[in-house]
Amino acid sequence: MDNSDAIVTPWEVRGEVDYKELIEKFGVDPLTPDIIERLRRHAGGLHVLLRRGMFFSHRELNEWIDSYEKGVKVILYTGRGPSGNTHLGHLIPWLFTKYLQDAFKCDLYFQITDDEKFLFNQELSTEQVAEYAKENLLDIIAVGFDPERTKIFTNLTYSKPLYNVAVRVAKHVTFSTAKATFGFSESSNIGMIFFPAMQAAPCFIHQYLNSEDAHVLIPCAIDQEPYWRISRDVAPKLGYRKPAGVYSKFIPGLGSGGKMSASLPDTAIFLSDTKEKAVKKVKNAFTGGQPTIREQKEKGGNPDVCVVYSYLYSLFDEDDKAVAETYASCKGGGLVCGECKERLARKVAEFLEQHRAKRERAKGYVEKFLVRE
């Protein structure tokens, strides 16, 4: 990014991200009240992530809804890179994807990029990424996607169809474009350079396999957007519609600054964390509170910089009145950080417990969701 030192790429998100600036920089559009209203009409309600602005930008979402209204086949596509256990941040786009699938009753293609994590991470073997993919798959299924309409695949076990589309994409992308878009260098291995074509492939896989027109929408966090720039450039050359996208902000880590990231495990909530571990992490979170309770009561806290408040606001407290009260009461000094942390910890623990139960049930559905060659 230009006038701050934040960095947002598919592999690294660092610093304080200015989302307004990112909209300009990436050439995407803000999610306006009109589009949000169109989604509300189709879904019969607004997902909390939409209502509270976690999803903030898009590319041609209006056109995608137009397609749906005109009877063109619409499809969703999202994914996961299996480099470790799933954390809450990964879940953000998946929860939203489920909301969209329920609203538009459409097929979902879910890509697990085991090849990416093997190629980009010197420490990971193919066996390790396969193990993570297996674990991540249960978290994905646990989100509750429609088993009749969802196809989940890993690149290394569904390579033939994907590779057939990827070579067609790759032929239209020069090294110079890949370098400019992804920052590859002379020392990047050649697998890394080809990989963007593999992530672009599911934008067109349905059309390729079924010889059928379709309009794809990709829900993800904004870090993945560079892939869709390439996919959109190539689409007309292959005779396909350009994929649309809807992008979220990053849920922050529990420390001060930066997105939730598996590389900072103490400030990330993993879906595999025990209740005790997750509660402890919440209790250690960065807040906008004053150093002492007395000062907090006198001066009030600052919910605008508080991670605990941001979790309640973005995801964990769907009650508009209750969050507004939390905000006002924190600012006015009527609420101390301990109480707020307690509330969030309870909600997180409950959420993890429910997720764990769904994950157990997911074990019986793997074959229903997973497509192989």
Ligand code: TYM
């Ligand atoms: P990965 O595994 O890094 O991330 C999976 C999804 O989670 C989003 N994400 C976050 N969202 C909110 N807050 C956070 N702190 C946070 N951290 C990660 C990512 O944007 C992503 O949507 N290369 C991809 C895998 C992939 C993919 C896709 C993702 C393949 N095809 C299509 C999205 C759409 C990756 O490594 O994602």
